[in-house]
Amino acid sequence: MQEQLADLKEKIGVAQDLAYAGAVLNWDQSTYMPNGGAEARGRQMATLSRLAHEHATSAEVGRLLDKLVPWAEQQDPDSDDAALVLVTKRDYDQAVRVPSEFIAELYSHIAKTYTAWTQARPNNDFASVAPLLEKTLDLSRRYAEFFGPSEHIADPLIDLADQGMTVAKIREIFGPLREQLVPLVKTITEQPAADDSCLLQHYPEAEQLAFGESLIREIGYDFERGRQDKTHHPFMTKFSIGDVRITTRFRDNDLSDGLFSTIHETGHAVYELGVNPAYENTPLASGASAGTHESQSRLWENVVGRSRAFWQYAYPKAQAAFPSQLGNVDLETFYRAINKVQRSLVRTDSDEVTYNLHVMIRFDLELALLEGKLAIRDLPEAWHERYRSDLGITAPDDRDGVLQDVHWYGGIIGGSFQGYTLGNILSAQIFDAAVKANPSIPTEISQGQFANLHNWLKSNMYVYGRKYSVPTLIRKVTGQDLSIEPYIRYLRTKYGELYSL
Amino acid sequence: MQEQLADLKEKIGVAQDLAYAGAVLNWDQSTYMPNGGAEARGRQMATLSRLAHEHATSAEVGRLLDKLVPWAEQQDPDSDDAALVLVTKRDYDQAVRVPSEFIAELYSHIAKTYTAWTQARPNNDFASVAPLLEKTLDLSRRYAEFFGPSEHIADPLIDLADQGMTVAKIREIFGPLREQLVPLVKTITEQPAADDSCLLQHYPEAEQLAFGESLIREIGYDFERGRQDKTHHPFMTKFSIGDVRITTRFRDNDLSDGLFSTIHETGHAVYELGVNPAYENTPLASGASAGTHESQSRLWENVVGRSRAFWQYAYPKAQAAFPSQLGNVDLETFYRAINKVQRSLVRTDSDEVTYNLHVMIRFDLELALLEGKLAIRDLPEAWHERYRSDLGITAPDDRDGVLQDVHWYGGIIGGSFQGYTLGNILSAQIFDAAVKANPSIPTEISQGQFANLHNWLKSNMYVYGRKYSVPTLIRKVTGQDLSIEPYIRYLRTKYGELYSL
CATH class of the missing domain: 1.10.1370.30 (Neurolysin; domain 3)
Structure with missing residues (x-):
């Protein structure tokens, strides 16, 4: 199992690298980026999010998890390696429900909305962000629906942030x-x-x-x-x-x-x-x-x-x-x-x-x-x-x-x-x-x-x-x-x- | 051809996004990054470089170029689209000679060496970077050799920077x-x-x-x-x-x-x-x-x-x-x-x-x-x-x-x-x-x-x-x-x- 485990760590490590790179781009956007960079930055962050998602949900990761999960479930619940497999499995099961293209669309939209908000707030101009927010709401509903029926439409979104909550x-x-x-x-x-x-x-x-x-x-x-x-x-x-x-x-x-x-x-x-x-x-x-x-x-x-x-x-x-x-x-x-x-x-x-x-x-x-x-x-x-x-x-x-x-x-x-x-x-x-x-x-x-x-x-x-x-x-x-x-x-x-x- | 052209732009656009993201990480490393970030940053930049390289040299890009290059060669030499195809082809031909894994190794090594140099220079400590530089030299030679025999081993490296020069x-x-x-x-x-x-x-x-x-x-x-x-x-x-x-x-x-x-x-x-x-x-x-x-x-x-x-x-x-x-x-x-x-x-x-x-x-x-x-x-x-x-x-x-x-x-x-x-x-x-x-x-x-x-x-x-x-x-x-x-x-x-x- 050690070989598959190392393989899994390497594969999800690439997804993590991409996610951290996206975080750097986001930090830069919020701190130092000149206005002229906004449009391209949105696209770049969307690409990184999409690729991170693709790498985290790749068929190889799925196959490795198929082999590793039964093993992990038999380990001591305090085992780090077992926890790594089971947490990765949980993330994987959530992520595969959401298409990569949707992730790219979502993050691209969010980047645009964030930029608009930084202008709208000082200008007291809700009207300028309202159409963007309409789309955010639509995207948020679609996001929730990928997780299938739930008691409340917000439940899957809440669970993503606060595991176990509804x-x-x-x-x-x-x-x-x-x-x-x-x-x-x-x-x-x-x-x-x-x-x-x-x-x-x-x-x-x-x-x-x-x-x-x-x-x-x-x-x-x-x-x-x-x-x-x-x-x-x-x-x-x-x-x-x-x-x-x-x-x-x-x-x-x-x-x-x-x-x-x-x-x-x-x-x-x-x-x-x-x-x-x-x-x-x-x-x-x-x-x-x-x-x-x-x-x-x-x-x-x-x-x-x-x-x-x-x-x-x-x-x-x-x-x-x-x-x-x-x-x-x-x-x-x-x-x-x-x-x-x-x-x-x-x-x-x-x-x-x-x-x-x-x-x-x-x-x-x-x-x-x-x-x-x-x-x-x-x-x-x-x-x-x-x-x-x-x-x-x-x-x-x-x-x-x-x-x-x-x-x-x-x-x-x-x-x-x-x-x-x-x-x-x-x-x-x-x-x-x-x-x-x-x-x-x-x-x-x-x-x-x-x-x-x-x-x-x-x-x-x-x-x-x-x-x-x-x-x-x-x-x-x-x-x-x-x-x-x-x-x-x-x-x-x-x-x-x-x-x- | 317009469809293939749009497809090519999209595919190489992803490689560009990754390269620009790598540039942001590099800028951050040189300006604001705390020391504790160095090790992971090297790995993240290596991943981005490798993925940018993989996307730029993917089989799909190769197939699209096979279709588009003959078309581009018949266009007006002032055509932007034709230039896009031919420049992409030149980059592709250079890039496919270099394995993605090598690119990752190279950039990871460079990130480590850069960090060491920022310490070594104020300390007048060439000895601390000499072993890293030995490896850089080895990697540089290997890099040049991927391009096949040349009159001088530096020629391909010079051509990468100054097209047409030897x-x-x-x-x-x-x-x-x-x-x-x-x-x-x-x-x-x-x-x-x-x-x-x-x-x-x-x-x-x-x-x-x-x-x-x-x-x-x-x-x-x-x-x-x-x-x-x-x-x-x-x-x-x-x-x-x-x-x-x-x-x-x-x-x-x-x-x-x-x-x-x-x-x-x-x-x-x-x-x-x-x-x-x-x-x-x-x-x-x-x-x-x-x-x-x-x-x-x-x-x-x-x-x-x-x-x-x-x-x-x-x-x-x-x-x-x-x-x-x-x-x-x-x-x-x-x-x-x-x-x-x-x-x-x-x-x-x-x-x-x-x-x-x-x-x-x-x-x-x-x-x-x-x-x-x-x-x-x-x-x-x-x-x-x-x-x-x-x-x-x-x-x-x-x-x-x-x-x-x-x-x-x-x-x-x-x-x-x-x-x-x-x-x-x-x-x-x-x-x-x-x-x-x-x-x-x-x-x-x-x-x-x-x-x-x-x-x-x-x-x-x-x-x-x-x-x-x-x-x-x-x-x-x-x-x-x-x-x-x-x-x-x-x-x-x-x-x-x-x-x-």
Whole structure:
């Protein structure tokens, strides 16, 4: 079997090389590419996607899997080689359902749409992207249909992002969570709002960049194996286990936007950097799902990065970096400012308590679009309507409305958002498990020591990559199935103390 | 035939997409990639090269060419479609001789060697790259041998870079040129050296960058279709006709290094940007050869960029950009400084008169290596020896000796250098033709007007890309075959005036 296994690794390695090359082209498109490159870049990315797909679904890969899967199923479930075969088989079974030509058409369309969005958003011009989005919706439906009949048309798209999840299961999770969140938001927002004016001063971009990078070095982001660049919409991307990059954006009149987005993307990056190097260039070499990935970005951004313990350590550094802005602001004021709860318009800037309401709006709109109950032309108004009903506010235009998030303009419609809330839920659950194993972690954080936490996450979660199915991984890391209880407890404890509830 | 033609375009378009993707990965490696990415990047670039090669040499492409070539040979020689078929056929015939696996091995090795060189040069550590270079030499010989017996082993490698050229033909050109240059260098360097102290002051990098970019915008480099980044060794690279980038490096104690390298790479870039957009993503969509390419980088860098006329226009701008450094320096002093002739160590910094002697040293050493008359271990000393005999100076170590140029560390050994001198020769010959057609060009240059020159070059040369063979293109552009006479006349006139010869 070793010969076939080596053969499989080589063949899927080519598909991985092509996918990573596509990621480099995508990163370049988002960071440095001049406008004139857009048309050809779309075509090039489409070609790479199509070829990656062809190589991953080739007849030889199919034949090798036919031989290797029965063998793998008899191995120890902890065997890396067996996991490699079975994960490849799962990817293969999903990929063969989708024709390569469709993949090329989809990615070519997405590249064009992304470029249009980068213009449309600053111009508040939803009309210019609406026809593109119509096609995206059509392509997303066709994509879902390749997987055959399902209870809900979004189910296969959700499963691609969050293995094992369906619309029904997510509703079972989101329903009770929403029941807890809505009254919590109400209680908190009836109190006087926290004063966040210390954040809303002039913070020069270069100084924000330097301060953010100093913090993420401490957390453990290795700049020998990564880098940070500016882009429209922050993201993490991976070209190999030795090259995992993040991007960010800054507002010069708001410290928190750039800072927490930098820590957020760092959470994604340290997850990818922690994958077992032996998995390099195989399907095992990545985070397990959208939700598990988001659990790490949110763990570092919020559970650590917005904790009082973290700023007991980091606030003197922030004051040293920004003496004129923060020199006369005390830690408690800063801590309350970065945890201000408010009914706001922008998901990525929103606080932990309201955040999931933003996600649920998008999740529901996405389903309505896919179900055909909502037309693209009615999407801007539907967006505003949901913000009115769920958050009690309305965006003045589409820039902070339907044009806000890159997802529908840089990918398919479907399965794009549920991972954020699954990640929030898991962030608390996983942090609890880490602290249970190492009770000194909270104290260490207040001393600027992140090694124990980082290493525990690495050796209990990151290192496995996609080796285990998502439900298995969650049980391995936390000892339980996914549960909203630790997250609710986390929010109630933190915000109960902040707002004397 | 139109159906087969469309089919051919599509198939070779995929090979082009892969090659351009490889160029993006290479640009990223040279500009922004963290060290940790090097190993995987080498493998990814090797995969892209191998697949590009496989697609360009596929059996389908062969069958389509079998049908299309007889048709193309009967068309008007000015037909774009016929040229596309015949150029593709030429590339195909060359490419099928080289196995894809060899291409992958070669590019993987080159990526590793390039990374090692970026460390070895600052550390003056030739020993660390010598074993890699031994393998490069072996691979270069094997590469040449795929093309079958030739008069000289370097001939096929030279033909790949400069179509129609051979060692024998180049010696026929270089011999008489050398006979003219050696006494010219001797006469000039016996006179008192020009004072270039105005260039050797502190010039902050950011200001150099801004000034260089302001000049190349005037020349016609379109930043909507390109950009400039920093790298170890300046280069131009193309990802599509709408995305042609340059890289540069600066020394903060020398204005001329960064400035003229910026204009040099701009010359390469405007050539590529001027190719007929209808050729996008076909083998026609690039400059015709190493020599014709270099003719444009040197035309803009030297014939224009180091001319008195150019600085009559640009010098007040330079003084405004660098008032403390140049405010009290007159134009004539600056003009003499940027045209100082001296026996120096570094090719890219050398003046126009000695430059070709640097090239001839490398050309001869390359041939000696390929012929087996010179071993890699003896290369550093052979380098020093030739600098002693040809230029009367010796580098203190290998940094400005054998480790100086990227070429052997970022490509094969063979065919790498002759294009620089062919380009110098052509730069004067082509500029002469432009001025013959538009006698007002020199006056326009002194007024900062480059449109007539740029447009003449574009419509008489750039637009054709690889449509015509190199000798045909040279005849179309200049009305003659390649000739050293205009170049000798150019040097004698310019330096005769400067040194009152």
